[in-house]
Amino acid sequence: MANVDEAGLTTYLRTNRAFMAPVVERAVGLLGLKGRHRILDVGTGAGGGLVALARAAGEQARVLGVDRNESALALALRHAQEENVLGQVRTETADLLQVAARASGEDRFDAIWASDVIWPGNVEDPAAAVARLAGALSPDGVLALFTSNYYSSTFLPGHTRLERQLLTASELDWGIPADGPEHYARHVHWMTAAGLHDVRLHVLPRVGFPADADPAVRPYLEKVVWPQLLAGARARGRDAGMTKEDIARAEALLTPGRPEYVVDEPGYYLIHPTLLVTGRR
Template sequence: MTEETRRKAALVGAFDRGAPTYDRLGVDFFGPPGTELVRRAGVRTGQRVVDVGCGRGAVLVPAARAVGVTGRVVGIDLAPTMVELTRAEVRAAGLSQVEVELGDAESPLLPAGEFDAVLGGFVVFLLPDPAAALRGYRRLLCRGGRIGITTFANQDPRFTEAMRRLAGHLPADRRQWPTSKQDALYATADLTAALLWEAGYRDVDVTEASFQSRFRDVEHWLAWVWSHGARSLLEQIPAQRLPVALAEVTPVVEGARSVDGDLLFTTTVRFAVAASPG
């Protein structure tokens, strides 16, 4: 098993273990950008959409609402529990136009030329070879189809500092988290646009917007961290060091306390939308 394969499997496992609470803790973090991505991608009634790395439906559900009952939305995720829970929820909601399947966002095994849009909310930058994935998505799109992805432009500085302090408690050979060799691909809006141009897309539009997330207290924030990809960091901290690590980040997180008593974090999201020439 290569290092890239090992890291991918570990990340999928972390998401799978976090699936029951992923985006289900009363925190507006994934939902608002997901709805905005659907809007900016211009998804319309009757269209066919793929949501790669669909998680618990932050993009999937607003896409289903946008296409209506005459459209079709396929969500894929590599974490089996994510798929199971999301599939059950869309069925309970009566969204008959939605299918949720186990699948790899890096190379979706879906029919060529069948879709009007490929959407990916906070997923492409997690892939070992995002440039290859973006090129591959063009195969799925019909002529003039559109791609829409989100990445992080800026995390709240208190979140970044908290993650840095937590990473300081990792075993010595893993203390580079959360940086990766792919980070440079998304460092600026221009680089994100270039990634899409080089993958063969045209009419590339990259914009940014900020969103606020509220937490009741440090415990609420920590439960949220355990629920998503950052879980992979917490799981690598030796058990005997975890209480010390959490105590160290508490004052950083408390620094986000707003005048109304909640902890308030601001995240700037980058939206990249482009067209496939066919």
């Protein structure tokens, strides 16, 4: 998350973790981790995947959480302690490619989990990064790429054109490629190119409806999604085809307390069509 202070980063990570927790747990449950002892969580963040992996694998397993941000890892360790899996995990401040590169022989991993980390904003060459992770697997090891599929989500039902403009402006603001081999939606391509077999794609929707029946929905929208979309609109909205009136309309719809606030519309919902791609060495 660009240009954010430490307190803002902590809020972002915790809020995102709480919202994604149910679908992350479902995704991890599909990996068949029982009997797998050495597990790597790359891009650990606030530790949602770290805890889910430890629980799914059982007490005999050990999970290494890796992230470049020490503050994120501190959050992850606190979360592991709160969820009573601290004895199963350890963390390391490192780049995922460095950790994968040193894995060899008996030091390879039985499973590797990468959640919202293999994309062009984090790694220069996503396909090469996936190949490196695949090479760090033990025989029959499983690689799991999970993505919240943010830019395919429904955040503004009933406001389709404006939603597309806002998402496009956000992509432009983040410098995300519009297409090509490094596009964020090519997880299956990268897994196949890495030579993994039994590649599978799972769609696991995270639905927020009714919005106020789920305590994670409003905080996620108001602390994570709306700030990002509005920042993108202000910075690159014109490049995404937005008029001055479109940007003003977005401000009205995405500002809590305004009469037009979209989450207060009867029938409001959101859908994240999250994706899990798995493959075996």
